Structure formats: structure tokens, C-alpha cells
Amino acid sequence: MEKDPFLIIALGHEYRRDDGFGAHVLRNLLKEAEVSCEAVFHAGDVSDLLERWNHRRVIVIDASESQGAPGRLHILKPLLASCLVPEGTVSSHGLGLAKTIELGKVLGKSPRELIVLTVEGQDFGSGPGLSSEVRGAVDEALSQLKKLVIGMETVHA
Template sequence: MSRRVVVIGVGNLLRGDDGIGPATVEALRGRVPDDTELVVSDGEPARMLDLWRGADAVVLVEALRTSPARPGELHTLTSAEAAGHALGTASTHAFGLGECLALAEALDQLPPKLVVHAVEVADVALGAGLSPAVRSALPELTERVAATVSQAYECNR
């Protein structure tokens, strides 16, 4: 029996540090098993649910806004921990991850395993490029996501 593992890099490459999700997806190419689905999303909840429909494990990579900001700091959250964050306050998107997870739970569409890897960001204003602090976090973030993907496949053995 094979597992369906999906990595979703949430964000927008044209909004500064919000591009960390897509940048991580690119960094993972060739570093995770070939059947791992690597996709980018703008974070819109209905599209997110479509992307992970039928998945055994989902790994989300997301930009996180905090106050006070500690740009480049990494966080790993379970779906319950991510849903526990105040709705609408942590994401860089109009609808945050909390709303997305609440919708998935209400529709009974949460995947069996969901892990969120988030990095605190500095600047999400229009303009390409990650800030130095967030760019320096990319290698460790990529390692953490790759390890989570490996663990998801190991659960099947």
C-alpha cells in the first residue's frame, strides 16, 4: 500500500517573505521521494482542501506573522496547535490557516496527518525576495520539511 504525501508551500513570491512556502517547495525538488506531491498555493481554503483531498499526510509550509516579530524563527505545529492560534491573526493571507483548518474540520476533510512548518517573517510588502533573516532560515526549514516527509512514508512500513 502506498501513501499519498502532499507538501503545500503557501505564499506569494511577489510579497517578500511570504514567498518562503514556494521557496521551500523549490528547495525540496530532488530531496524527497519522487511520488511526493510538491505544490504551491495562495492559501485560499477551498483550494487547500482540494489539494489535500485523499492525502494520507500533508505538510504545510507557511509564513507566520508574530508580535514582536522574530524573523527567521522556525515553528513546527500539529493541526490542533495550528488551529488553536487565534483565527485571522497569524497568517499573511486574507483567510488564515486557522480558518482553513476550521473549515476542513467542519467538512470532515482534515487529512489523517497534518504538520505545519512555519517561519516568522519580517516583510510581506509587495516586492520580490526574501529578507536576509528568512532566507538564512530556508536550509533548516527545508531539512525539517524533508524529515517530516520521510517520517510520513515510514509510517507505512
């Protein structure tokens, strides 16, 4: 039986400080491990991803506004958008991940499986580099991502 291909999407812009968290973590993974997936670095409107993730197994790595603990990691298995981004939260990704998930449901273009690895960000201003709080979460995020990848690389019936 062939392995079911999956997709890892790093959301965020590397020149918007903590918004570059996803790209930073995915680059580290690709340097350290050989993974059998498609890796995408995406800094634009996440609604562009609807076709790409349609009916696939997907891991998304992103940074979100802090809800009180910058650097805190969350692993979400949403197909319930409200657990991703509280109402009123501004996204740097245009439509935003939560709304894109909802739109995918309505259009029949949802991922088959979706896991979101997110960090609570501190600084989304202009410039490269992560805040110290988010930089401190990178090793744990990489460790968690490796576990998620191992889970995705198993054969699903």
C-alpha cells in the same frame, strides 16, 4: 504494501517578500531530493485546498506574522487551529490556514495528518526576495522538511 501518497503544499506569494518562504523552501527540496509526493504551490485562498487535502497526509510550508523573532521556525502538528495563528492576525491567504483547518473539521474535509512548517516573517510588502532573517532560516527549514518527508514516506498501516 504501497506507500500512502502525501501532499506538500507551499503557501504564499513569491512577490510578497517573506510570504514566498514556502515556495522557496519547496523548490529547493525538489531540486535536491526525489520525493514521492504531490507538490503544490498555492498563492490563493487556502479554503481552495479543502478538496485537495481531504483525508490525506499533508505538510504545509508557510510564513506567519512574527510573534517577536523573525526567522524563527515552528513545526506544528495542529488539528487545533488556535495553535497556528493567534486571533486577530491578518492572513494574506484570504480565509487563512487556521480558519481553513477549522472549516475542514466542520465539513468533514480535514487532512488525515497535518504538519505545518512555518517561519516567523519580517516583511510581507510587495516585491520578490526574502528578508535577511527569513533567508537565514531557509537551510534549517529545508533540513527539517527533509526529515518530515522521510517520516511521511514510511509506510503507514
